[in-house]
Amino acid sequence: MNKRQFISHFFRLNLSSYLLALVFIFTVNWLQVEIPHFIQKAIDLIDDPTSAGHEQLKFYVWVVVIMAVSMIGIRILSRVYALNPGRITEAALKGDLLHKLNRLPNSYHEKFASGKLISIINNDLNGVRLFFGAGFLQLSNVVFALSLTPLWMWRISPELTLYSVIPIVFGFVVFRMGFKRMKKLHVEHQRRLQDLSAQLMNFLSGIDLIKSQKMSPWVSAEVEKMNQLLLRCRMKITRIQTFVMPVLDYANNLMKVLVLGLGGYMLLNQNLTLGEITAFLSYSVLLALPLMQLGRVATIYQRGMVGIDSVQTILNAEIPEQDLQQHADADRQKLRRATLSVRNLSYQYPNDSRPVLKDISFDIPPGKKIGVLGSIGSGKTTLVNCLNHHLDVPAGSIFLNETDITEMSRSDLRRYVKTVTQDPYLFSATVEENIRFGSGDGEVSKSQVEEVLALSQLAGDVSRFEKGDQTLVGEKGIMLSGGQKQRLSIARALLMPADLIIMDNVLSAVDYETERKILQGLFARLDTQSVLVVSHRVSALEYMDEILVLKDGQVIASGSHDELLKTSAYYRETWQLQQYEEEAAAC
Known part of the structure; x- marks a missing residue:
């Protein structure tokens, strides 16, 4: 599937959760813009000496309190239903990737180092998780906030709202320039991560050779080269995130200066009330949050797109027709x-x-x-x-x-046809778990495990282990000798006919x-x-x-x-x- 079909598939997979999240996110944003409206009414009633005015003031205060408390619960629900799809998508993709990698022929695996595949499943998939989780949450917040807040500002003063938009438009122009540059850098960053992961996997696989041949200084220098390339790329991204992407935040601060200056002038001329100028300032603060979030949304979007491209290099790889x-x-x-x-x-x-x-x-x-x-x-x-x-x-x-x-x-x-190779691969698990690997715990009895241990001439060695067949063999069987590894692989092969x-x-x-x-x-x-x-x-x-x-x-x-x-x-x-x-x- 192409990228659009990929995104559509996982949105449909979590459709009910996304719909509920949208309802709760909209409700939170609606409450956010309604609260300043009632604060405005309350402030305008402060100078009212009548008992009816005091009662009305108390009513508005209670409305604000109830709305604020309600926002807490609804915001929690919005986060639950918006973030869960990211985790669900990540879990589904990890299963799909593992299944696909197991079915792809050796010719495919020869093209990609194990470290690169691990980097895709770990680092790149994190970007996909954020895209379908935090990215959706923040984008929805931004869309609703930028839709509702300016509308409520317009209801107070169309003229002041138009003046407020000027710095925001300028900020968006600069923001878009930084956005394009960030996309290229995120692609490079993911590639650097994959290269470093592949190199580390190679060095870890040959750690015994590195130690025996005293190659540690050379290995450290090689890793440092890759690390410096990754660092330089990361610093370029950080500079843009620090100086360019926050331009909308700078524009928002300029907007507040305009609101205070022009709003104060309009207040003196009695074109606005004190409650209205207070509400307008509150809306400008509410507008600042989504503008600040736009930089993070852009970063998540780019990481997600790069991650999806990487994941699709595996998912879209062709399995030979006969294997299907x-x-x-x-x-x-x-x-x-x-x-x-x-x-x-x-x-x-x-x-x-x-x-x-x-x-x-x-x-x-x-x-x-x-x-x-x-x-x-x-x-x-x-x-x-x-x-x-x-x-x-x-x-x-x-x-x-x-x-x-x-x-x-x-x-x-x-x-x-079952093959036992000369270079057996053992997992960081117990002796028994390594023998049972691939056979299913419920299909094999303990006596069968003991029988194959005896046939492979490993039973005597295992009996001398402190924990017997529950002894951990370590990563790649590092706790066992070469002969014990081979005999354990033979026992595993003999377990299932x-x-x-x-x-x-x-x-x-x-x-x-x-x-x-x-x-x-x-x-x-x-x-x-x-x-x-x-x-x-x-x-x-x-x-x-x-x-x-x-x-x-x-x-x-x-x-x-x-x-x-x-x-x-x-x-x-x-x-x-x-x-x-x-x-x-x-x-």
Whole structure:
């Protein structure tokens, strides 16, 4: 949707709240202009010596008191109904953004750093919240105040009202010039915030490297550069807000001088009464508030427009057509225990001139255990990311039964294919919560959690933790060792069943003996499920039904462990070298 449709959608979402807010805001402004009217009548009765005049004076005083007290309650209601839509819109947008980001392919996320996306969801969305909340409240106040107050002033003295308008018109001309400049600066400010957020995210992700390589001074200098650019932009905005945007306030002060001078002259000539000049001065004060608020309304409007543009870069991003068409339950059942077939798969990254994978073909029927052996840079991870459609693979290369995976939604494919990566991501939560993540608390029993902990050879470590499986693992699992992180990610993958589990070098941080125990337990648990284990260790693949040897993006040999020892010199040399390393480690 375009910007106009976006704004219209969320106004309709909160229409009832906005309508009630308008009623209460109008009532408050009507009471504000009526109170000086009754004050005028009361002042003009002060010199009346009659008892009827005194009674009338008391009546006007009580009317003013009741109106003032009523304003308090009505103003509170106006704020509640005007500000709530901003929070409702913010909550709805955060849900929409998270849902959209989860559905967008990897190619989209490669264009935007995580820090920029976080800045949009936090900083830019605050501007949208203010636009639909405080912005609506203040704009409505300004419109009603600038409509009613001059009308009541005109009823007292049209001539004095016209003189009062002269400085206001001059102030509006200067205000508009500042408004245009502010719009450009707010766009720049949001961009600077996003850049700084992205840079900080990058540095925080590599904090261990920064410390070990003593890069802190360089990092501090880089952050300071970005911070200074942001500061300079912020100072430009502040200067305009300080010297240009308050011009309407200056104009209002000049208006008060005119009212006092001309009004005093008209009072001496008995063209106005003391009550009327007092009421007129009260109206000039009431007029000052909306004029002062115009600067804030302009700032909120510009922040809101910039925020909406940023949010729409995510909401308007195109989801691949196949990801929008999910299979019906009956079709999903037909794909259960399907064979994953790879046919002449070749893959080349968009910015790379050479293919990473070359003409790869193999099948993974139900219950089969396949291993992929390869050194660093052989294309193992690229192959995994093609199989789970993390990368945009060529059509006609990978099939689930007879269905091309490029014609399936990624969410449907991942019902059957579950991937455990070599760099597991853990949340700042407990061990149990990390295992249950994505499965739903009500669907998994405590005994199932304990079972997968045992299968992943993590139960012993967890039992030694002070709080057991309720121990917090810290941000990205910082409280755990590399091997514990990997085993925890395996436990999470084993909790919910899948037809094919891909394990991408997930045992690289554990010793050989633990690796064997994990694989033996894994194969016992996954007797009817398919497994693809990717590793550079031969010991991790000895029990596989078939092993593919990958080198420079090509399958140079395939077969069982025993067969490859006889037929593949590369496999045999790798196995012998690793046997020697294992024996050396045991000593």
